[in-house]
Amino acid sequence: MRQAESRTNGDILSDQLWTVDLATGRRTDLGPAPSSDQAVSWMNDSTLLAESPDSIRLSLVNVGTGHKATYLTISAPQIVRAYEKARPEAGPPTAVEPIGWSTGSGRSILAVTLWGGRRRFPTDAAVALVGRGRIVSFAPDRNPLISLTWGRGGIFLVQTAMGDNPCCARTYVGTAPAAQLSRQPTFGEPWDSAAFNPQGNVIAIDYGPGTTLAFVPTSPPACHRAGRCLRFQPKPLFNTGSLQAWAPDRP
Numbered sequence: 731m732r733q734a735e736s737r738t739n740g741d742i743l744s745d746q747l748w749t750v751d752l753a754t755g756r757r758t759d760l761g762p763a764p765s766s767d768q769a770v771s772w773m774n775d776s777t778l779l780a781e782s783p784d785s786i787r788l789s790l791v792n793v794g795t796g797h798k799a800t801y802l803t804i805s806a807p808q809i810v811r812a813y814e815k816a817r818p819e820a821g822p823p824t825a826v827e828p829i830g831w832s833t834g835s836g837r838s839i840l841a842v843t844l845w846g847g848r849r850r851f852p853t854d855a856a857v858a859l860v861g862r863g864r865i866v867s868f869a870p871d872r873n874p875l876i877s878l879t880w881g882r883g884g885i886f887l888v889q890t891a892m893g894d895n896p897c898c899a900r901t902y903v904g905t906a907p908a909a910q911l912s913r914q915p916t917f918g919e920p921w922d923s924a925a926f927n928p929q930g931n932v933i934a935i936d937y938g939p940g941t942t943l944a945f946v947p948t949s950p951p952a953c954h955r956a957g958r959c960l961r962f963q964p965k966p967l968f969n970t971g972s973l974q975a976w977a978p979d980r981p
Contacts, residue, residue, distance in 0.1 A: 731763060745769075747780060749793045760796050764827075768843070771828040779840070785825035788842070802826070804844070808865045809858070813844045816856035816867035820846045829857070829877075832884050832906055839906045841878050841886070857888060859906055866909040870902050881926030885952050887933060891920050903933075903952040912951065917944035917964040928978040930956035936973035943967045 732746040747763035747770065750756070762783040763769050769781045770791075778791045779801060787803040802809060804823045813823040829841035839861045846854035856869040857878045869876060873890035880886050884906035891899040899920035902911040916935055923936045931953045935944045944966040953959035 731769065733765070745783070747791075749778075758793060758796050760791050760793070761798075766827050768827045768829060771830040773831065779828045781827045785827065785845075788826060788828055802842075802860065809844065812858045812865040812867035813846070813856055816844075816858075816869040817846060817854045820854045823856075830880060832880050832886070833882060839884065841880065843876070843878075859909070861906070866906075868902075868904075868911060870911050871898075871900055873898055873900065879924050879926075881933075881948075882928060882930040883955055885926060885930045885948065885955055887914065887924050887926070889920065889924075896920050903949050905952050905955050907955070908951065912949055914946075914949050914952075915964070916946055917942070917966055923973050925973055925976040927976050929958070931958055931960050934973055934976055939972045941969070943970045943973060 732748060734743040735741065736743055742765050745763045745765050747760040749758050749760060764781050764783050764785050766781055771779045773779050773790065776793055778793055780789050780791045782789060788801045789798040790801050791798050804826050810822050823844040823846060825845040827843050829843060831838040831840050839859050842858050842860060844856045844858055854874055855876045856867050857876050858865055858867040868888060871890050873892055875891045875893060877889050878886050886904055888902040888904065888911060889899060896919060901914040901916050901919065903914040904911040918937065921935045921937050925934050931948045933946050933948055935946060944964050946964045947960040947962055948956065950959050
């Protein structure tokens with residue numbers, strides 16, 4: 731992402747999406763992009779899923795040619811129904827941004843965030859899982875903000891929040907095949923980032939740079955997909971670094 735700011739007041743003037751081939755040095759301009767933390771997600775080595783500048787559609791972008799093809803729009807009937815099921819009486823969605831695809835040997839499922847109201851000051855957000863011929867949406871409580879973290883084999887973690895207010899943040903865990911959520915106990919709320927272990931039955935939760943990193947067992951029934959559920963008290967590590975990822979241990 732390349733962003734241009736005003737020297738006088740710091741306002742964002744433009745956002746541009748581009749790629750570079752590290753082997754050849756060739757750069758490809760992929761056009762305007764939104765000011766979003768999750769504006770793009772990789773589909774494979776040659777294709778990005780990119781949010782449109784107006785946030786109303788997601789497009790597949792060839793990173794070599796810049797060619798774009800619409801993947802989904804917020805006006806699609808299935809998307810509208812999914813959002814309205816998760817947020818009754820909130821009206822139709824106003825924006826969409828990609829989260830990313832599930833990992834594992836099964837069919838990949840795309841997770842997206844659907845926003846209501848204005849994206850910068852959202853009134854209601856929901857998470858939708860987009861599969862082949864099926865869209866499942868989640869907004870498990872009244873908190874307006876929601877985020878999703880994928881784990882192995884379709885296991886995912888959902889956090890809802892009130893913004894900067896730590897009073898009401900909640901964490902849930904679920905699996906894409908079952909399409910249901912259950913409450914996930916954590917060391918505390920809210921947290922900054924999380925990662926599942928390769929087996930999917932332990933979660934590392936980061937509470938902020940240099941503060942606390944905690945390990946908690948994945949709650950049932952989601953841990954059943956990992957083949958084994960563990961039971962132990964949350965194990966915190968204090969004054970540690972920041973969580974990046976949980977990589978498999980290869981001999």
